[in-house]
Amino acid sequence: MIEGIILHGILSSCTFALLASGFTLSYGVSGIINLTHGAFFMIGTYFYSILLDVFSISIPAEFSILSLILPVIASTILTGIVASIYYRLTLHQILGDELATLVVSISGCIVFQQMIYLIFGSLWGMQLPVPELLSGNITIWNVSISYSRVLAAVTSFCLFVALWLLIATTKTGKAMKALSQDHEAAMLMGISTEKMYMLTAAISAGLSSIAGVMIVSSTTRVGSAIMWLQPLAISFAIVVLGGLGSLKGTLVGGLIFGFSRTIVELTVPLGGAIVDAVPFLILLCVLVVRPKGLFGKRVEMED
Amino acid sequence: MHLLEVENLTKRFGGLTAVGNLSFYVDAGEIFGIIGPNGAGKTTLFNLITGYLKPDSGKIRLNGEDITGLPPHKIANKGLARTFQIVRPFRHLPTIANIIVALNSPRGKKKIEWIKTAERKAMEMLEDVGLSEMMLEPAENLSHGDLKRLEIARAMALEPDIVLLDEPFGGLSPIETEYMVKSIQRMHLDGYTIVIVEHKLQALMRLIKKVMVIHYGEKIAEGTPEEIAENQKVIEVYLGKAI
Amino acid sequence: MVVKYLRKAYTNFATYIYDIPPRMLALLLIMIFALLPMTRALDSSTLMMLRDASVMAILAASWDLLVGRTGQMSLGHALFIGIGGYSSALLFMHFGWPVWMVIPVSMLAGAVVALLIGLPCLRVKGSYLALLTLAFPLLLERAVYYFRDVTKAEEGIPPPPRLPAFFQGLIRLDARIAEYYLTLSLMVISAIILYKIANSKRGMVFVSILDDELASKACGINVTNYKLLAFVISGLFASLSGCVAVYISSFANPSFFGIRWSVLPLVVTIFGGIGTIYGPIVGTYIYYFLDMYVFRKIINISEWHYFGLTWEYATFLIFILIVIIFILKWPRGIARAVVEKLEDLEEARPIEELEQKMAKAD
Numbered sequence: 092m093i094e095g096i097i098l099h100g101i102l103s104s105c106t107f108a109l110l111a112s113g114f115t116l117s118y119g120v121s122g123i124i125n126l127t128h129g130a131f132f133m134i135g136t137y138f139y140s141i142l143l144d145v146f147s148i149s150i151p152a153e154f155s156i157l158s159l160i161l162p163v164i165a166s167t168i169l170t171g172i173v174a175s176i177y178y179r180l181t182l183h184q185i186l187g188d189e190l191a192t193l194v195v196s197i198s199g200c201i202v203f204q205q206m207i208y209l210i211f212g213s214l215w216g217m218q219l220p221v222p223e224l225l226s227g228n229i230t231i232w233n234v235s236i237s238y239s240r241v242l243a244a245v246t247s248f249c250l251f252v253a254l255w256l257l258i259a260t261t262k263t264g265k266a267m268k269a270l271s272q273d274h275e276a277a278m279l280m281g282i283s284t285e286k287m288y289m290l291t292a293a294i295s296a297g298l299s300s301i302a303g304v305m306i307v308s309s310t311t312r313v314g315s316a317i318m319w320l321q322p323l324a325i326s327f328a329i330v331v332l333g334g335l336g337s338l339k340g341t342l343v344g345g346l347i348f349g350f351s352r353t354i355v356e357l358t359v360p361l362g363g364a365i366v367d368a369v370p371f372l373i374l375l376c377v378l379v380v381r382p383k384g385l386f387g388k389r390v391e392m393e394d
Numbered sequence: 395m396h397l398l399e400v401e402n403l404t405k406r407f408g409g410l411t412a413v414g415n416l417s418f419y420v421d422a423g424e425i426f427g428i429i430g431p432n433g434a435g436k437t438t439l440f441n442l443i444t445g446y447l448k449p450d451s452g453k454i455r456l457n458g459e460d461i462t463g464l465p466p467h468k469i470a471n472k473g474l475a476r477t478f479q480i481v482r483p484f485r486h487l488p489t490i491a492n493i494i495v496a497l498n499s500p501r502g503k504k505k506i507e508w509i510k511t512a513e514r515k516a517m518e519m520l521e522d523v524g525l526s527e528m529m530l531e532p533a534e535n536l537s538h539g540d541l542k543r544l545e546i547a548r549a550m551a552l553e554p555d556i557v558l559l560d561e562p563f564g565g566l567s568p569i570e571t572e573y574m575v576k577s578i579q580r581m582h583l584d585g586y587t588i589v590i591v592e593h594k595l596q597a598l599m600r601l602i603k604k605v606m607v608i609h610y611g612e613k614i615a616e617g618t619p620e621e622i623a624e625n626q627k628v629i630e631v632y633l634g635k636a637i
Numbered sequence: 638m639v640v641k642y643l644r645k646a647y648t649n650f651a652t653y654i655y656d657i658p659p660r661m662l663a664l665l666l667i668m669i670f671a672l673l674p675m676t677r678a679l680d681s682s683t684l685m686m687l688r689d690a691s692v693m694a695i696l697a698a699s700w701d702l703l704v705g706r707t708g709q710m711s712l713g714h715a716l717f718i719g720i721g722g723y724s725s726a727l728l729f730m731h732f733g734w735p736v737w738m739v740i741p742v743s744m745l746a747g748a749v750v751a752l753l754i755g756l757p758c759l760r761v762k763g764s765y766l767a768l769l770t771l772a773f774p775l776l777l778e779r780a781v782y783y784f785r786d787v788t789k790a791e792e793g794i795p796p797p798p799r800l801p802a803f804f805q806g807l808i809r810l811d812a813r814i815a816e817y818y819l820t821l822s823l824m825v826i827s828a829i830i831l832y833k834i835a836n837s838k839r840g841m842v843f844v845s846i847l848d849d850e851l852a853s854k855a856c857g858i859n860v861t862n863y864k865l866l867a868f869v870i871s872g873l874f875a876s877l878s879g880c881v882a883v884y885i886s887s888f889a890n891p892s893f894f895g896i897r898w899s900v901l902p903l904v905v906t907i908f909g910g911i912g913t914i915y916g917p918i919v920g921t922y923i924y925y926f927l928d929m930y931v932f933r934k935i936i937n938i939s940e941w942h943y944f945g946l947t948w949e950y951a952t953f954l955i956f957i958l959i960v961i962i963f964i965l966k967w968p969r970g971i972a973r974a975v976v977e978k979l980e981d982l983e984e985a986r987p988i989e990e991l992e993q994k995m996a997k998a999d
Contacts, residue, residue, distance in 0.1 A: 124764035124765075124767075124768065126767075126768070126771075181961065181965065184965050185964070185965065189763050189764060190710070190763075191964050191965075192764075193710060193712075193763075193764055193767050194903060194907060194960070194961075194964050195961055195964055195965070197712060197767075197900060197903065198900070198904070198957045198960055198961050198964075199961070201896075201897075201900055201953065201954075201957050202954060202957050202958060202961070205951070205953055205954035205957070206954065209951060209954065317895065317896060320771070320775065320896055321775065323768075323771065324768075324771060324772040324775055327768040327769075327771075327772070328772070331765075365779055365780075365783050367775065367776075367779055368776050368779045368780070371772055371776060375757050375758075378757055378758070378760070378761065378769075379757045379760075444855070446851070446854075465854070466851075466854040466855055467854045467855075467856075467857050467858055467859050467860065470854070470855055470856060470857035471857045475855070476855055478851075478852065478855070482849045482851065482852035482855075483848075483849075483852070484844060484845045484848040484849060484852065484853075485848050485849075486844050486847065486848055486912075487841060487844050487845065487848070491841045491844075492845075494838055494841055495841050495842050495845040495853065495856055495858065496856035496857065496858075498838050498839070498841070498842050498858065499856055499857025499858050499859075500857065501857050502856070502857060512838060548852075548856060549855070551856075552856070552857055
């Protein structure tokens with residue numbers, strides 16, 4: 092039992108942390124709380140499912156592993172492009188106006204949602220069948236876990252680390268860090284906010300999209316036009332738990348989220364139904380005591 | 395018993411000590427001035443006294459009662475009102491409504507004598523500062539000088555035991571400054587205790603009998619305007635060390 | 638006093654266009670709505686549309702009080718529809734309570750939930766609060782599925798009998814028309830109450846919180862309590878909305894408090910004029926008119942299948958796109974833009990008259 096909790100907890104924490112990392116990046120660098128984060132989760136997954144069909148037809152059987160990897164990469168890039176266009180057209184115009192940003196981003200979510208309805212026409216929309224390559228389970232410590240879950244978790248972890256390295260070492264990453272710490276000083280240093288914001292929007296959407304592919308293809312396997320709401324709520328919960336604007340905090344938040352979910356799911360009878368509620372209750376308690384979250388950089392309360 | 399007593403007040407922000415071990419007191423009926431170079435900690439001091447910041451150590455007493463760490467609205471209701479350095483009117487409300495809001499607080503409600511309504515009382519306050527023509531204008535249409543007067547009227551609506559004015563002369567023209575000086579003098583004659591933080595020393599020195607000088611969050615001098623003007627430390631702080 | 642200011646704006650609008658004082662205008666509109674069914678110009682589906690619009694108008698107005706007047710953003714108002722709806726459906730299904738008992742209790746449930754949620758959440762501001770509120774309808778959904786024996790989850794609870802029998806018998810009206818009047822009167826009453834609250838002295842305090850919380854605190858106002866008050870009042874009326882919705886149309890199942898009903902008040906309020914209370918109401922009717930009447934009846938959009946797309950879902954999309962464009966062009970809302978434009982015109986009037994006089998004198 093304990094092994095199951097630990098394993099499943101770690102596995103889900105990885106993917107959730109990846110999901111939330113985009114959200115925290117977007118806030119940290121551009122100060123925008125981007126409600127469309129969940130929408131890109133959804134769009135990425137839809138792109139993936141379409142491309143999966145496209146690629147599996149056109150790639151010969153020997154390279155079938157590519158038919159899995161290419162759609163992931165392609166859908167991520169596509170989502171990133173959509174995100175930067177969306178950002179440039181809308182959020183960029185109203186930077187600093189908090190109400191307008193909220194309205195526009197939630198409206199953007201609905202726009203994407205309705206567009207999915209428009210194109211796919213029904214409530215359900217998308218199915219992701221298990222690819223043959225990834226079927227089957229692996230047994231660790233007497234716990235049977237599906238390959239796809241392990242792969243998803245490992246990939247997410249690697250990407251999270253890659254993001255961390257990006258921010259810590261590359262010039263672009265340092266520019267992002269600078270923007271998150273002191274906006275004006277960064278501008279004075281010659282960092283172009285316009286470009287950086289667009290890039291951040293693209294990267295965070297890309298992260299969200301991969302997280303979407305990972306999470307959906309290893310768990311529920313179905314998508315719908317309204318699947319953007321949950322990832323958004325989850326990202327928010329994780330980021331608040333760990334503190335807005337801090338990657339370290341996002342990791343911690345992801346762990347808390349993943350583990351609390353797993354514990355409830357595996358121990359409480361019928362726990363599966365309320366699995367999502369538990370982290371939120373934790374979040375509410377944290378908020379009452381410490382609105383900054385555990386590692387928060389910016390104070391979100393007055394005074 | 396002093397009306398306002400500040401004892402060993404300290405506030406640190408990270409490594410910076412904004413206010414360090416500051417003590418002073420104000421007696422009823424006084425006009426007390428606080429001056430000091432920019433960044434000396436004057437506004438932080440105000441924020442600490444009025445409850446917007448919590449001190450790291452020290453005590454603040456109003457009428458003998460310990461108000462350290464109380465939230466701003468409770469402090470206001472106990473009789474300590476303030477104005478803000480950068481005016482903070484309620485933009486979407488008409489001028490008179492700005493005052494009526496203050497009259498909706500527990501203390502404000504008590505201050506409306508039983509025959510009058512809130513509107514009547516608010517109109518009186520506006521008359522006191524000469525803004526009654528602007529009664530129905532949304533506050534966002536008022537000029538800077540008018541807004542400064544509105545700030546004061548709003549603070550006075552609570553009939554506070556002591557009122558803290560944060561740079562009341564900021565951005566005022568000479569005529570407006572003169573008007574403000576007269577308003578403050580009238581407030582003093584009515585019996586109000588006033589503490590003023592100000593940069594415009596000429597205007598300030600006409601009003602106050604006692605002044606405290608702050609530098610880097612610490613009190614470096616206290617006394618009458620004449621004493622302060624001759625104090626060596628004060629001159630150094632404002633003009634730099636003599637070569 | 639705020640009434641006078643808003644009336645000034647509204648008067649500019651009304652007198653410039655209609656030359657009628659605004660109170661008369663409102664009364665006129667209510668009379669038109671009241672007499673509409675008598676003219677037999679409306680068929681069943683239009684009556685249903687107006688009925689639904691009335692119910693949602695209550696929701697929108699309650700949202701506006703909280704967001705437009707007090708400045709506390711809520712993206713989860715659908716929660717209250719769920720609370721109101723489920724409480725009334727459950728009370729009827731399990732205990733058989735009559736309408737006049739169910740409605741007040743549902744409203745109370747909404748108020749209590751608002752209080753419980755508000756206590757931890759209203760401490761944070763702006764976007765943080767918005768995201769928190771976003772999560773609550775999800776939590777309710779989880780709760781509904783968890784207690785599925787009681788709530789029958791997706792299957793839903795069938796709506797209670799359309800209207801209390803005696804009401805129907807008394808007026809001897811067709812059920813649809815009776816519903817129409819019932820919802821219309823509820824809307825009018827709620828609108829009047831909300832409007833009066835918004836323009837009372839309490840309402841002024843709400844606006845002071847919207848404008849400058851710190852200054853409000855300096856005036857001795859317990860800002861936290863007022864925020865809670867606004868939230869509770871909002872929850873009260875929003876759950877009334879949900880309660881009535883269950884009676885007239887929906888099965889009480891999780892989809893009837895979906896994200897759409899959280900975004901609709903937002904969209905409709907921006908469109909109609911944020912903070913006005915009457916603006917969202919007008920906006921709701923316009924939305925329903927566009928969606929149900931123009932798109933479905935006149936253009937018959939459900940039949941469209943150009944490009945293989947299901948255009949039926951386009952109506953909401955179009956409305957949202959319009960809102961996005963409006964926000965980008967007029968960040969302070971179109972009602973303000975319209976009012977400002979009219980004030981400019983109003984000021985220009987005397988000059989035009991003067992020019993005309995001078996032209997005549999030549």
